[in-house]
Amino acid sequence: MSIKNISRLRRARKTRMNIREQETPRLTVYRSSKHFYAQVFDSLGTKVIASASTVEKDLESKSNNVESAEAVGKRVAERAIENGIKKVVFDRSGYKYHGRIKALADSARQAGLEF
Numbered sequence: 001m002s003i004k005n006i007s008r009l010r011r012a013r014k015t016r017m018n019i020r021e022q023e024t025p026r027l028t029v030y031r032s033s034k035h036f037y038a039q040v041f042d043s044l045g046t047k048v049i050a051s052a053s054t055v056e057k058d059l060e061s062k063s064n065n066v067e068s069a070e071a072v073g074k075r076v077a078e079r080a081i082e083n084g085i086k087k088v089v090f091d092r093s094g095y096k097y098h099g100r101i102k103a104l105a106d107s108a109r110q111a112g113l114e115f
Helices: 001-020 068-084 100-110
Strands: 026-032 036-041 048-053 089-092
Touching: 001 026, 001 089, 036 068, 036 100, 048 089, 068 100
Parallel strands: 026 089
Antiparallel strands: 026 036, 036 048
């Protein structure tokens, strides 16, 4: 693994320890080189409540850009609200809060999630 990825995972582990203490569902984000994924876990992190990604067939945009991140954020927020989740904690998985990560968070907020 590269030093950059090791540092990201270290940051993610550190923030997840603080998130676990809050006992609310968490919205987790993962970026690969080709796709973008978002999942809402329960407070223990064992059960997936809602998920969305650019791999899905009915998503308009298939690339890993800001527009795709906005679409994924909106879709995961809608699915979480359908399952009765309104308030979540945002877990950015050690990524910096700008670009695609920020776009996903903003679109999820606009769709009705609170964090």
